[in-house]
Each structure stands twice: as structure tokens, then as C-alpha cells.
Amino acid sequence: MSAHADTHAHDDHGHHPKETFVTKYIFSQDHKMIAKQYLVTGTFMGIIGILMSLMFRMQIAWPEEPNVLFEALLGKWAPDGVMDADIYLALVTIHGTIMVFFVLTAGLSGTFSNLLIPLQIGARDMASGFLNMVSYWLFFVSCVIMIISLFVEAGPAAAGWTIYPPLSALPMAQGGSGMGMTLWLVSMAIFIASSLIGSLNYVVTVLNLRTKGMSMTRLPLTIWAFFVTAIIGVISFPVLLSAALLLVMDRSFGTSFFLSDIFIQGEVLHYQGGSPVLFEHLFWFLGHPEVYIVILPAMGLVSEIMASNSRKPIFGYRAMITSILAIAFLSTIVWGHHMFISGMNPFLGSVFTFTTLLIAIPSAVKAFNWITTLWKGNLQMNPAMLFSIGFVSTFITGGLTGIILGDSALDINVHDTYFVVAHFHLVMGISALYGMFAGIYHWYPKMYGRMLNKNLGYIHFWITAICAYGVFFPMHFIGMAGLPRRYYTNTNFPLFDDLANVNVIITLFALFGGVVQLIYLYNFFISMYYGKKATQNPWKSTTLEWTTPVEHIHGNWPGALPEVHRWAYDYSKPGHDSDYVMQTEPMKEGEVELHH
Amino acid sequence: MTTLLTIIVLVFISVAIWQMVKIFDLAQAKSDNSQVATDKDNTLNGYLMMGFLAFIYIITIVSFAKWGDLPLMSNSASAHGPTIDNLMAISMVLIFFVQTLTQFLLHYFAFKYKGEKGKKALFFADNNKLEFIWTIIPVIVLAGLIIYGLNTWINITSVDETEDPLVIELYAQQFNWKARYSGTDNTLGKANVRLIDIDRANILGLDEADPNAQDDIITTELHLPVGKPVLFKMRSQDVLHSAYMPHFRAQMNCVPGMITQFGFTPTVTTAEMRQNPDMVDKVSNINKIRLNKSKLLVAKGEDALERYEFDYLLLCNKICGKSHYNMQMKIIVETQEEYNAWIASQKEFKNSLIN
Numbered sequence: 036m037s038a039h040a041d042t043h044a045h046d047d048h049g050h051h052p053k054e055t056f057v058t059k060y061i062f063s064q065d066h067k068m069i070a071k072q073y074l075v076t077g078t079f080m081g082i083i084g085i086l087m088s089l090m091f092r093m094q095i096a097w098p099e100e101p102n103v104l105f106e107a108l109l110g111k112w113a114p115d116g117v118m119d120a121d122i123y124l125a126l127v128t129i130h131g132t133i134m135v136f137f138v139l140t141a142g143l144s145g146t147f148s149n150l151l152i153p154l155q156i157g158a159r160d161m162a163s164g165f166l167n168m169v170s171y172w173l174f175f176v177s178c179v180i181m182i183i184s185l186f187v188e189a190g191p192a193a194a195g196w197t198i199y200p201p202l203s204a205l206p207m208a209q210g211g212s213g214m215g216m217t218l219w220l221v222s223m224a225i226f227i228a229s230s231l232i233g234s235l236n237y238v239v240t241v242l243n244l245r246t247k248g249m250s251m252t253r254l255p256l257t258i259w260a261f262f263v264t265a266i267i268g269v270i271s272f273p274v275l276l277s278a279a280l281l282l283v284m285d286r287s288f289g290t291s292f293f294l295s296d297i298f299i300q301g302e303v304l305h306y307q308g309g310s311p312v313l314f315e316h317l318f319w320f321l322g323h324p325e326v327y328i329v330i331l332p333a334m335g336l337v338s339e340i341m342a343s344n345s346r347k348p349i350f351g352y353r354a355m356i357t358s359i360l361a362i363a364f365l366s367t368i369v370w371g372h373h374m375f376i377s378g379m380n381p382f383l384g385s386v387f388t389f390t391t392l393l394i395a396i397p398s399a400v401k402a403f404n405w406i407t408t409l410w411k412g413n414l415q416m417n418p419a420m421l422f423s424i425g426f427v428s429t430f431i432t433g434g435l436t437g438i439i440l441g442d443s444a445l446d447i448n449v450h451d452t453y454f455v456v457a458h459f460h461l462v463m464g465i466s467a468l469y470g471m472f473a474g475i476y477h478w479y480p481k482m483y484g485r486m487l488n489k490n491l492g493y494i495h496f497w498i499t500a501i502c503a504y505g506v507f508f509p510m511h512f513i514g515m516a517g518l519p520r521r522y523y524t525n526t527n528f529p530l531f532d533d534l535a536n537v538n539v540i541i542t543l544f545a546l547f548g549g550v551v552q553l554i555y556l557y558n559f560f561i562s563m564y565y566g567k568k569a570t571q572n573p574w575k576s577t578t579l580e581w582t583t584p585v586e587h588i589h590g591n592w593p594g595a596l597p598e599v600h601r602w603a604y605d606y607s608k609p610g611h612d613s614d615y616v617m618q619t620e621p622m623k624e625g626e627v628e629l630h631h
Numbered sequence: 632m633t634t635l636l637t638i639i640v641l642v643f644i645s646v647a648i649w650q651m652v653k654i655f656d657l658a659q660a661k662s663d664n665s666q667v668a669t670d671k672d673n674t675l676n677g678y679l680m681m682g683f684l685a686f687i688y689i690i691t692i693v694s695f696a697k698w699g700d701l702p703l704m705s706n707s708a709s710a711h712g713p714t715i716d717n718l719m720a721i722s723m724v725l726i727f728f729v730q731t732l733t734q735f736l737l738h739y740f741a742f743k744y745k746g747e748k749g750k751k752a753l754f755f756a757d758n759n760k761l762e763f764i765w766t767i768i769p770v771i772v773l774a775g776l777i778i779y780g781l782n783t784w785i786n787i788t789s790v791d792e793t794e795d796p797l798v799i800e801l802y803a804q805q806f807n808w809k810a811r812y813s814g815t816d817n818t819l820g821k822a823n824v825r826l827i828d829i830d831r832a833n834i835l836g837l838d839e840a841d842p843n844a845q846d847d848i849i850t851t852e853l854h855l856p857v858g859k860p861v862l863f864k865m866r867s868q869d870v871l872h873s874a875y876m877p878h879f880r881a882q883m884n885c886v887p888g889m890i891t892q893f894g895f896t897p898t899v900t901t902a903e904m905r906q907n908p909d910m911v912d913k914v915s916n917i918n919k920i921r922l923n924k925s926k927l928l929v930a931k932g933e934d935a936l937e938r939y940e941f942d943y944l945l946l947c948n949k950i951c952g953k954s955h956y957n958m959q960m961k962i963i964v965e966t967q968e969e970y971n972a973w974i975a976s977q978k979e980f981k982n983s984l985i986n
Contacts (some may be wrong), residue, residue, distance in 0.1 A: 107637035120953045132770035195950045199888055202952060204868040208805065209952045295888025298824035298836070299869040301804070311871055311886055346752040347745075354762050376873065377884050377889035378865075381788035385781050392773050392780075399769040400762070402733060407761070409740035411753035416676035416745060417668045424680070424741050428687070431733050435726040438776065444783035445719055448703050448880045451873065451948045486666035488656055493672070497679060501686060506692050512698035517877035519948045528946075529939035532917045532924075537698060553645065557652045567666050574667070607752040614751055630756035 041125020042055045053489065062172075064164030067587050069171050070150035071482055078559070081179055084133035089549045094118045096542035098524035101262055112190070120523040124193040125211050127598065131196030132219070136226055137181070139329040141174050141473045146333055147236050148261040150478060154580035157246025157597050159590040162239040166232050177222045184218035192219035195506075195521065197322065200293040200314050204285050207300050217286070220279050227276045234265035234272075241265075246579075248599035252356075255578050255603040255620070256349060258358050260335025263363045264328050270367060271324040278317035285309070315377050318419070319370035326463045327366040330430075332360060333384055333470020334401065337423040340477050341405060343576045344420035345389035345412030346614050348604035351404045353631050358397035362446070365394045375443040376450055384443040391441035395434070412463050413607070417574065418492025422473035425500050426466050432504075433461025454514025457507045467505045471597075472496075475559070481574050484585045485566030491558040495551065502548025509537050575615050578603050582619055588591065602630065666939060670747055677745030688731070701879065706909055707914070708943065708964065708974035709879040710860075710896035711787050716880070718783055722776065770933035786863035789959060790894045796860035799853070801837050801945070803865070803872035803885040805952050808945055808960035812848040820844020824868045824887075832985045836868075844895050845981040848974065853945060853962045855897045862894040876962065878904075884949055899966045906966075915943050 062236075063069060090109075093102060097122065101116035112122035153160050161167045193211030194203035198219070206213035214497050225288045241262045245254075284290040285306070293314040294306035342349040349355060354591045371379065371387030405427045414420065434456045439445045449455065472495075479487045518525065525531045525538075572581035579599070597619045605616040610626060666675075704716050704723070744752075790796070800811035800819055813819045820843040824837040837844045855861055865874055867885035875882045875895070883893035904910055917939050925935035947958035965973070 102638040104641075107641075113635065120956065124950065124953070124955070197892060199871050199949075202950065205870070208870050297825050297869055297887050301829065303825050303827070304948070308888075310888060312889070320694050346746070348754060348756040350755065351757050351762050353757070376882050378886045379890060381784065385784060388780055389777055389783065392777050395773055396766065396769045400766055403765040404762075405893060406733065406736050406740060407755070409737070409744060411755065412740075412744045413746045413750045414673060414677075414741060414744050415668045416673045416741075420668075421676060424737065427737055428683075428734060431737070432687075435730055437774075439719065441721050442718070442722065442776065442780040442784075443728050444715055444780050444787060445722065447787070447882050448715060448719075448877060451875075451883055484847040489664075489666045489668065489672065491652065491656065493676065497683075497929070500683060504687065504690055509698065512694050512701070515701040515703045517703055517875075517946075518696070519875065519946060521950045524956055527957040527959070529917060529936075530941075530944065531940070532920050534698075534915065535920070550648065554652050557649055557656075561653075561656070567664065570665075573665070604756070607754050609754055611834055629754060 038216045055501050056480055062168060064160070064168045065587070065589060066149045066153050066161050066164070066167060067482070068593075069167050072148050072171050073141060073145035073149060073174070074482070076175060076178060077138050077146065078556075079285050080133050080137040081142060082556075083137060083182070084130050085549055085552065087130040087133075089546055090118075091123055091126045091130070092542040092545045094123055094523070095525075096539045098511075098526055115431055118523075119201045121190055121193055121210055123523045124195070124209075124521065125215070125359070128193050128195055128198075128211070129181070130189055132192075133181070135172075135196060135325065135329065136223070137178060139464070139467045139471070140325070141226070141472075143216055143467060143531065144261065144264055144328065144332045145171070145174065145233060146263070146471075147257070147336060147474050147478070148233070150482065151255075151257050151580065152237055152240050152261055152592060153244070154481070154583065155258050155578050155603075156241060156244060156249055157579050157592075157599065158240060158244035159592075161236050162244060163236055166236050168237065170229045170233040173225050173232070175228035177229060180218055180222035180225065184215050184222065187214040187218065189213045189215060191215040196503070197315075198282070199318070200282060200285065200311050201297055204282060204294060205297070205299060205304075210430070217283075220283055222560040224276060224279055227272045227279075230268055234268040235263040237261055237268065246596045246599060247445070249618075252353075253599055253602045255335075256338040256355055257332075257335040259359055260331045260338075263359050264331045266362050267324045267331075267366060268328055273326075274317055275321035278321075281317075305415075312374070312377055312379060316370070319373045320367075322373065323370040324366045326459070327362055329467045330463050330470075331362070333426060333467045333474075334359070336470050336474040336477070337405070338408075339576075339578070340419045340423045340473050342604050342606060343410050343477075343574050343615075344415045344417055345408055346415065346606045347408055347412045348606055348630060349404070350407040350410075351400075352602070354400055354605060358400045361397040362394060365390060365614075369394060369441075371441070372441050372446070372517045374486060375446045381443075388443045392438065394441075395438060398430075398434055401429060402434075409541055415574075417476065418487070418489055419473045419477035419574075421493070421496040421500075422469045422476065425496065425503075426469040426473060428500075429461045429469060429503065432508075433458055433463070433466065437462065448517075449514055451519055452514040453510050453520055456520050457510035457514060460510075461507050465507065472499075472555070477574065478558075478580075479562070479566075480569030480585070481580055481583075483563050484569050484587075485562050485564075485565070486569050486573065487562045487566060488558050491554055495555045495558070498551045498554075499548055502544045502551065505544030506541050506548065509541055513537050547560055577605055577615050578591065579616050579618055582617065602628070604630070648866045663907055669747070673745040673747070677742040678850075679703070680738045680741040684734060687734055687738075700909065700913070702913075703880075706904075706907060707878065707880050708897055708904060709881065710897040710898050711783075712880045712895075712898075714783050714786065718779060718821075721779070725772065725776075780950065787895075790862055790892065791860070794860045795860040796894055797856070798862050798864065800835075800864045800866060801853075801873065801874050801885065803867040803947065803951075803958075805869050806947070806954035806958040807851070808853075808874075808947075808958065809835060810850050810853045810960070812850065812977070814845075814846030814848060814979065816846060818843045819864060820847050822866070827868075832983060835866075837980055839984070847980040848977045849980065849983065850977055851960065853960055854970055854973050855962065855964045856967045857897055857900045857964050859967070860894060860896045863892060865891045865893070870951050871949045872947050872951050872958070875948035876943070876947045877946070878943050882948060900966065901941075901943060901962075902965075904943070910941055914939060 105113035106116035189210040281292040291306040291309040297304040709716035802809040820841040821838040865885040872885040945960040
């Protein structure tokens with residue numbers, strides 16, 4: 036198989052038509068360029084998503100106070116600078132949608148799966164370069180539609196990122212459920228198509244295009260993570276697509292999949308026999324695997340970066356793969372823990388509590404293995420390494436509270452409070468973002484042929500790390516005081532007056548943390564042109580991507596494809612002078628593998 | 632005009648930050664920098680890791696000290712409340728322990744093993760015994776938590792009909808709550824939103840022909856007799872809502888088209904809760920905050936805030952539209968006598984209709 040791919044790619048290489056600007060930068064079929072397109076698009080969406088969160092955080096901290104920023108950015112939605120309650124919900128909704136799907140799914144997985152799968156398995160490109168290009172452009176179109184939806188007359192979708200019907204189905208229930216929600220659904224349908232095409236491509240590429248000697252048990256953990264992520268995506272995204280289509284039917288064609296017995300604004304609607312609980316099942320059947328679609332690639336990146344920067348093999352390589360597989364399997368049978376109090380049978384709740392708490396086991400194994408990877412290492416504190424350590428820290432802090440939320444009896448009382456917001460932001464939001472930053476700092480030289488400024492990286496990491504805890508740690512406590520999420524203001528509840536100052540502190544940390552990201556943006560864009568030129572293997576890593584030339588070429592390797600002789604983690608192996616041995620280096624005579 | 636000015640100011644601030652970063656960037660360009668961490672970087676960041684560990688511990692301690700009176704962990708007002716609080720306390724202690732330990736190991740290792748030129752790391756790829764230990768420990772701990780948790784959950788959700796609970800309907804609509812008492816027969820009359828007739832004041836869609844519906848009582852305040860099991864039947868007329876009663880450790884979604892339920896026994900009357908020392912502290916603290924706020928308001932020529940007095944509340948806890956943030960109902964827990972007097976003063980359904 037690989038031999039075939041080899042000759043084929045060579046033919047391609049020989050008489051490649053001259054590249055134009057359009058084929059190189061816009062409709063590129065080269066996986067490295069597509070990765071960069073994903074990254075830049077994801078970054079742009081991320082800026083919008085974070086700006087939205089800063090706006091609604093200001094509203095929570097200083098409720099109903101005129102704010103010139105609102106007046107400037109929200110226009111008619113903030114008359115005299117006072118934010119409208121509907122637009123508050125819209126901001127919360129679109130922030131969630133953008134961050135979960137457009138930044139942490141497409142921006143993270145799209146960037147690094149594209150960049151690293153061919154490079155790390157020794158392939159000339161993805162199995163289908165054309166489909167890869169189609170996948171990116173569908174993603175781009177879905178981003179454009181989502182942004183357009185911000186400008187419709189009655190406002191963008193505002194039913195929460197989970198878009199539970201009937202609220203999302205009935206324009207008379209909420210302004211955003213009209214044109215805004217239609218565009219939201221169209222955008223997400225296109226996004227899902229993009230994600231499915233991308234995922235299929237990743238799976239096929241990993242299975243079929245591995246170079247000679249690259250067995251599954253020699254793959255870097257990044258590739259394992261991307262591979263399993265793509266499989267979960269293929270299994271679960273179609274279910275969301277079907278939920279979205281059924282919702283479209285209910286909204287536009289009078290069906291009653293999710294709606295029944297509704298009396299609103301003085302009239303009885305015709306819907307009969309549907310159930311919103313069905314939608315919740317369908318939504319979370321994707322929705323929960325989705326959080327693992329977000330976090331697994333980050334875990335893969337962190338595993339790779341930690342091993343490389345610790346100059347040590349990742350501890351428990353097989354256990355890491357097993358736990359990725361276990362998490363992936365369990366992720367598809369825990370969706371009901373979002374629905375303990377949805378009205379579904381309490382017995383089902385028991386089953387989902389059981390499966391949910393089981394996920395703590397592979398997660399704990401991973402955390403312990405990362406910590407052990409650091410033990411007796413020779414840690415190179417590059418910015419990527421700092422973000423990886425930060426990842427483990429927030430993953431533990433956020434993950435532990437999952438023990439409370441996954442327990443149905445305890446969930447009764449903290450469900451939909453700020454406790455939940457704190458939990459998932461730490462465990463999947465901040466953690467995945469750290470994984471993404473770690474990946475960018477580590478593979479920037481591979482993407483742009485230049486180095487990011489490390490001192491700016493250090494400042495970026497430390498301030499971000501402090502702000503992330505500053506925002507989300509106190510948030511647990513207002514949740515445990517019973518404060519519900521998605522409240523435009525808490526001033527109608529004197530009961531919560533003593534939490535107002537906590538909300539101010541959280542917002543201040545958020546504003547500071549948000550502004551600090553400018554340092555990163557500066558570093559990212561300026562280093563493309565003025566950064567120090569990268570060497571071929573700046574971090575002295577063992578994996579195949581560092582055997583390619585710094586200048587990007589089609590087909591990745593100028594000559595024959597590399598041959599692999601060992602696993603990806605021969606760091607500081609006894610019997611070698613250097614503290615890393617490239618995967619392409621043949622085993623010495625009498626050398627044995629020192630791992631399972 | 633303000634819009635334009637604000638945007639200009641924002642642009643200037645961004646440019647200023649950008650320029651500051653640029654100066655910082657250029658200032659270090661001279662020192663031949665490969666942008667790969669040096670021993671100096673490793674040492675500095677190693678120490679910062681220890682500093683960060685201290686920061687995590689400090690923010691934990693400060694949070695617990697300042698905001699650690701956790702209303703959802705103490706002073707529950709229902710019979711099942713203490714079992715949830717107990718489980719919560721056990722989970723929190725466990726989390727606290729694991730968090731403190733693992734964060735220490737993570738950051739301490741990052742400090743202790745910071746890289747030095749010429750040093751070689753230990754090649755330590757796997758160890759079956761270690762991996763077995765840290766797989767089996769979570770298994771045992773979680774098995775305990777799962778058994779305890781499920782036991783609690785089943786006890787809470789199984790309704791004991793033999794106890795003859797008081798049946799009350801909680802009815803949700805954008806953006807308020809109604810309660811429907813089942814009257815002397817303790818049976819709710821049939822209802823469907825299709826039967827709503829605003830002109831006749833049949834606002835909850837009761838079946839006017841159903842004999843069980845005749846003595847039903849619809850109210851806008853929820854009164855509960857202390858010590859008496861209550862079974863709530865939830866209904867919604869438009870979108871999803873969630874009936875959240877944090878003091879009673881109770882919550883259930885209200886779903887249009889179906890009836891959901893949640894039962895509990897209130898154990899502390901509103902009057903008793905107002906006397907609870909923790910609650911007295913909390914309320915006086917809140918009133919202090921409100922007083923300060925009022926001073927500012929009055930200075931601006933607005934009305935002062937009312938003095939706060941504690942009441943149990945029913946909140947909507949599922950996003951339901953524009954005024955979701957203000958969908959609440961007062962709950963009053965009182966003695967059986969007080970309750971009897973109150974319910975006797977309410978109008979029965981058959982007498983509330985307009986013909």
C-alpha cells in the first residue's frame with residue numbers, strides 16, 4: 036500500500052502544474068496549507084467568541100448599567116448602552132456554539148489532524164486532497180453563515196447552544212428563534228458535513244497511508260488521538276444532523292417530532308405527540324461525545340509535547356492508547372447525564388450515573404501517566420511544555436468536579452448552576468485551549484518555518500494561567516450558592532446579592548485574561564514574517580515531521596518516503612549518546628525495545 | 632458619536648498594547664536567541680511552577696474562607712436534603728484530597744526535574760505494578776461513590792404512594808409559575824393546554840367536566856405544610872422550564888406535552904429558617920450590601936432597595952426566553968394549622984370560572 040502511494044505521489048510531483056496564488060493559498064489541496072487555513076479561521080472565530088464572553092461577563096458584573104462598549108458593538112441591541120435581555124442570551128448561545136464547534140472542534144482538530152496525520156505517519160498527503168479542500172471550504176461557509184446570522188433583524192439564535200425545542204422551534208417564544216435559528220441550523224448542517232468529510236479522510240489516511248514500518252503500535256499518541264476522535268465524530272455527528280433536520284421539519288413543515296400541546300401568546304398550536312425529551316437524547320448523543328472530540332486531540336498533543344520536552348518516553352504508552360479507546364467507547368454511552376432531571380425515567384438516570392463515573396478511571400490513568408512522565412525527566416520549559424503542564428492542571432481541577440455532576444443525586448441541586456459552567460470550562464474549554472496553544476507553540480516552526488518568540492510565550496502562558504483559575508475557580512462557589520446560569524441579571528434575587536462581588540472579580544480576571552491574548556496574536560502574526568528562522572528539528576523530537584525540509588514542498592519528503600524502525604518515544608534511551616533517537620533510525624545490532 | 636469615540640479609544644488601546652509588545656520583542660532581539668528554552672528559562676519557569684502551585688492553594692483557601700458558606704451543602708429544608716448534603720460533603724473531601732495531592736506532584740515535578748544541559752532523563756517507559764495500582768484505586772473509590780450515589784438517587788426519586796402525599800401541580804409558562812392544589816379529594820383534575828379558555832378564566836386548561844377538577848385551587852404562591860410529604864406534578868404550557876427549589880435540594884424540568892414529577896417532605900418552616908443562625912448572618916450581610924447600594928441609588932435620585940427578608944424560592948433553571956432571569960415564585964413552609972387557614976381562604980376552581 037505504502038509503496039503504491041509512494042510511486043503515485045512521485046508521478047504527481049514530477050509534472051505538477053505551476054502553482055498560482057489561488058491554488059496555493061485559497062483552493063489548496065495540500066494538507067499543510069489546509070491546516071493553516073483551519074488555524075487562521077479558527078483563530079478569527081475564537082476572537083469573536085471570546086469578545087462575546089467578555090461582553091456578557093461585563094453585563095453580569097455590572098448589570099443593566101450603561102456601557103459604551105455595548106453601545107458601540109451591539110448597536111440597536113443596547114439602547115443607551117444598556118444591554119437587551121434577548122441579546123444577552125444570544126451572546127451566550129453564539130459564544131458556546133462558536134467555541135465548541137468552530138474553535139475547539141474545527142480549529143483544534145482540523146488544524147492538527149491535517150498538519151500532523153500525513154507528516155507523522157509518513158504520507159505524501161491526505162488520502163483525498165480534494166475532499167480535504169472541500170471539508171475546509173464547507174467549514175468556511177458555515178462560519179460565514181454563522182456570522183451573517185448575527186445581523187438578522189430579530190436577532191441571532193438565543194436558545195442556548197443546546198437549542199432545546201420548543202424554545203428554539205417557536206419564533207413567538209423568542210425573537211432569535213426565527214431567521215436567526217434558521218441560519219444557525221443551516222450553518223451547523225454545513226459544519227457537520229465538513230466535519231464528516233474531514234473525519235472520514237483522517238480515518239482512511241491513518242489506516243491506509245502509514246509508511247513502511249509504521250505499525251499502529253509505533254504511532255505517536257497524537258495520531259491515535261486524532262484517529263479515535265475522527266471515529267467518534269463519524270459515529271455521533273450524523274445524529275446531531277438528524278436532530279437538526281427534524282427540528283427544521285418541526286419549524287417549517289408542521290411536523291411534531293419534538294413538540295406537543297403548546298399554548299403560547301393566546302393560541303393553541305397544532306403540534307401533538309412529539310417530545311422535547313427526544314431532542315435532548317438526540318442532541319446529547321452527539322453533545323457528549325463532542326466534548327471528547329474536543330479534548331482527545333488536546334490530550335494527544337499534550338502527550339507528544341510532554342514526552343519530547345521531558346526528554347523521556349511517555350509513561351505507559353499502551354495504557355494511554357487503551358484509555359483513549361476506553362474514553363471513546365464510554366463517551367457514547369453517557370449522554371444521559373445531561374438529562375437526569377429532564378423527566379426521563381429515574382432508572383435510566385441510574386444507568387447513566389454508573390457509566391459516567393466509570394469515565395473517571397481512564398481519565399485518572401491518563402493524568403497519573405502524564406505526571407509520571409515528568410518524574411525524573413530533564414524538562415525543557417518551552418512555552419508548549421508550560422501549556423501542556425497547564426493542561427494537566429486544569430484537566431484535573433475541572434475533571435474532579437465531574438464526580439459531583441455525574442452523580443445523579445448531587446446533580447439535582449447543581450444542575451444548570453454556575454458550578455456546571457465552571458466544571459466544563461475548566462475540563463474541556465480551558466484544557467482544550469491550552470492543548471491548542473501547546474500545539475501551536477510546538478508546531479509553529481513546522482507550519483511557518485519560523486519560531487515564535489518564547490518570552491512572549493512565557494508571559495502569555497503565565498498570565499493566562501492565573502486568569503483562567505481566577506475566572507473559573509470562584510465560579511464553583513457561586514454555583515454552590517445556587518445561582519442559575521444564563522440569567523441576564525441576578526438583581527431580582529436579593530438572595531444572591533452577596534455574590535455580586537464574586538461576579539465582579541470573575542469579570543475582572545476575564546477581561547484581563549482576554550486582553551492578554553493580544554500578546555499571543557502579536558506573536559503569532561508577526562513571527563510569520565519576522566520570527567527567527569526555524570531549524571529542521573528545533574525541539575529534538577523523534578517523530579517523522581521533523582525529517583521533512585523546513586520549506587514546505589508538495590509530498591512532504593523530497594526523496595523516498597522515510598522508513599520507520601522504532602516507536603515514537605525513544606528519548607534518553609540507554610545505549611545511545613544522543614537523548615533522542617529518530618523513528619527513522621534503524622535499531623542497532625543487539626538493541627532491544629525497552630517498552631511494552 | 633459615542634460609538635465612534637469608543638471604537639477609536641479601543642483601537643488606540645489595542646495599538647498601545649501592540650506597540651508595547653513590539654518594544655519588548657525588539658529589546659531582546661539582540662541577544663542571539665534560538666527561541667528554544669535555555670537552562671535559565673528552565674530554572675525560572677521551574678520556580679514559577681512552584682509559585683503557581685502556591686497560587687492554586689491560596690485561591691482554594693481564599694475561596695473557601697470567603698465564599699465557603701455553601702448554602703447547597705448545609706441547612707437543607709427537606710427530609711432527603713441531608714443525604715444529598717452528606718454525599719456532597721464526602722465527594723468534596725475526596726476531590727479536595729486528590730486535587731491537593733496531584734497538583735502538588737505535577738508542579739513539584741515540573742520544578743524538581745527542570746532541565747539542565749548534559750543531564751539525561753531516566754528512560755522509564757512503563758511499570759505494570761504502578762499502572763495497576765492507579766487503575767485499581769480509582770475503581771474502588773468510584774465503586775463506593777457509585778453505590779452510595781445510586782442508593783441516594785433511588786431513595787429520592789421513588790415516590791411512596793402509601794404515605795398519602797399532598798399532590799400539587801407546578802405549572803410553568805413564560806415567565807411565571809402557578810401552583811394547583813388538588814383540593815379535598817387530593818386528586819388533580821384532568822387538564823390540557825388545549826382546554827385553556829382565557830375568557831372564562833380557565834387559565835390552566837382544566838377539564839371543566841371532570842369532577843376531580845372542581846375543588847382544585849390555583850394560586851400564585853406555594854404554601855406547604857411542614858412535615859407532610861408533597862408530590863409535585865410539573866407541567867409547562869409553552870417551552871421547557873425547570874422547577875428549581877435549591878433549599879429543598881429539589882429540581883425537575885417542566886416539559887410541554889408531558890407530566891414530570893418530584894416529591895419531597897419540607898422539614899423546616901419559613902419562620903424557623905429565618906431564625907437559623909447561619910441564615911441570620913447571611914441575611915444581615917445581604918442587607919448590609921443592599922444598604923450600601925441604596926446609598927448610591929439615593930444619591931443618584933433613585934429609590935432605595937427594600938430590606939431583604941428570607942423566603943424560600945422556586946426559580947426557573949432552564950433557559951426559557953427573554954425574562955428567564957426573573958421567573959420565580961415564593962414558597963412558604965408553615966404549620967399545618969396555618970396552611971389549613973390559608974388554603975381555606977383560596978377560591979376553588981368551580982367558583983373561579985367566569986360564566
